[in-house]
Amino acid sequence: MYEFLTGPALWLTFIIFFGGVVWRAVWYVRGLDWQMDRVAYGYHNDLAIKGALKSILHWLLPFGSRCWRLKPGFYLLFFTFHIGLLLVPVFLIAHNVILQERFGISLWTFSPRVADVLSIAMLVSAVFIVLRRIALPEVRILTTFYDYLLILISTAPFITGLLCRFQVGGDYHFWLLAHIITGEIWLIAVPFTKLSHAILFFMSRAQLGMDYGIKRGGKYGRGLAW
Amino acid sequence: MPEGVFCNKTPVSTEEGLLALLGDKGGRQYYDEMSRLEVNKEALKATLDKTCKSRFRTWLEICAHCGLCADSCFLYLVNDRDPEQVPSFKIQSTLGEMVRRKGDVDNAFMLRTMEIAWSKCTCCNRCGMYCPHGIDMGIMFGYLRGLCFSQGFVPWELKIGSGMHRIYKAQMNVTTEDWVGTCEWMAEEQQDEWPGLEIPVDLEDADLMYTCNAREPKHYPEDIAEVAILFHITGEKWTVPSEGWEQTCLTLFAGDWPACKAQTENVYAAIERLRPKRVVGTECGHAHRCTVVEGPYWAGRRDGLPPAPYLHYTEWVAEALRTGKIKIDPAKRIKEPVTYQDSCNYIRNYGLSEIVREIMGYLVEPGYFVEMWPNKEHNYCCGGGGGFNGVGMYRKQRNKALLTKRDQILATGCKLVVSPCHNCWDAIRDLEEEYEIGIRWSFLKPLLIKMAIIPEHLLPKEEEEEE
Structure with missing residues (x-):
């Protein structure tokens, strides 16, 4: 089972994940329409590139946008959640050991202790994100079952990963398999669900940045203002 | 009823048709017909297939339902934080639903959509600046209005407005x-x-x-x-x-x-x-x-x-002041607290925020210009944008919306508002009529004429002789 999950199933997962993400990006760009979108794609490239980069960077940098500065509490939850979500799977020593065994390559890794802290922080922030959904009327009205399902899909690999690491109940093997399966489900879900924002966040932000850069104030050095 | 005499899917394009529609005072028959107007679902689906492309579909799909857009919307804030005024909810429950159902919507859905599209969004595009994913709901509402119009669900005054443009x-x-x-x-x-x-x-x-x-x-x-x-x-x-x-x-x-x-x-x-x-x-x-x-x-x-x-007129004014084509008499500069209404359309959506402040620098005695808050690109809509000023059916909602601008102006302590935008100017006039806060408001042109130093050779001869 372990061999299958980390062999053919993993390959298939990566193919679906990377292929799906590329397909989403290509589909997005192919569907852009200069006249419907009212953005002169391909013209005023200096303004377009500057607008796109600013639009992305200001939302990635800590408190880089006015919205984040107005909502510092949610900002911290949101960033803690995403930093854990993105860094732990890539730089976890256990994952890199597998990479080394299979492909003879390995990335820089952080200590298991750091991974523990990031994972637990990520899960704690997820709990607060859920509580926020329930508590605030303006978020509750938007929330559907689908939103909770996606949080579950995204956090399940971390929950099972921690249970595996600390061998809760003494059943290391069970949690390991659960961890691999939930991890693969998570990756496969990305292209097919709104987790596709992993790539579409960048596309959408770049597009709006180009809109502002090309026609909504970019030439005056204004536009999307932070 | 498939198509009404006044309310139907055909735009007004003859003078007779326009006069007849104008004769239906307040759109009484028009709205009565609208309550029974059928939706052409095939046509709506065809339009969606053709025009609702990857940008809108992505925006509708990846919305994280985080609610960060709520506080960006002045209509949400001024309506006592009504969750149904959250921009994401407004667009997801209208355009989002229409796209998910592939145009299979009924009269009741379209009536509700029309109300939301014209009385709960002024297309000011402020929410787009506050969404982490860069989802600009104002743009989507502009698009949604097009879909509503194609099906005949448009406020009476705007059907008339469209006819005016088509004829005159x-x-x-x-x-x-x-x-x-x-x-x-x-x-x-x-x-x-x-x-x-x-x-x-x-x-x-x-x-x-x-x-x-x-x-x-x-x-x-x-x-x-x-x-x-x-x-x-x-x-x-x-x-x-x-x-x-x-x-x-x-x-x-x-x-x-x-x-x-x-x-x-x-x-x-x-x-x-x-x-x-x-x-x-x-x-x-x-x-x-x-x-x-x-x-x-x-x-x-x-x-x-x-x-x-x-x-834009403000660009020409700034240039004329900068190059000395218009010289302001220092004695006539504004010497009372004065504020400026940043118009969504040429400030947030065109970037002229610094240019208009350059103008105010010439017109106002230092120390008297007071910024509204929030201001520049982050300013709130006047309360009457996107056609809101002109739709009688939504007058109550529009008047409520004006409270945002009223309170922003009151917070500056100014009695004079410079407002070089017809729509904002109207909204500010109406808010004074409605709430009587004792303010004055002005375009730039009358202020400039009052303050400009007139070159000798342009003065009337009689006046020169008298002098």
């Missing part, structure tokens, strides 16, 4: 003769005070061509006189076109896409016919958005630019 190529029934006659009349009227003042019509190869808002010839002809006076003072070689002078486009508010295209092309034809070096539009944010910001796309201009450089 103006938002009001101002014909070419009316327009040219008004220009001649205004030029004549000024001769005593401004000898030699002209309003040249159809002058080819001028330095500037001026375009305006139909309400100027229709209701405020002195605005045209003020334009002429300021061009007279600065010695511009300028002109107005006899055709293509109307810069606004109520069809944009109404969602009448074909008429948006025709309206823009009419202005661009004038530019191509008269070949001015530059074009200057009036102090109207909506007009600027229609003709300069979005117009090139309606007209199919691939580079997104109008046929000639096209300035």
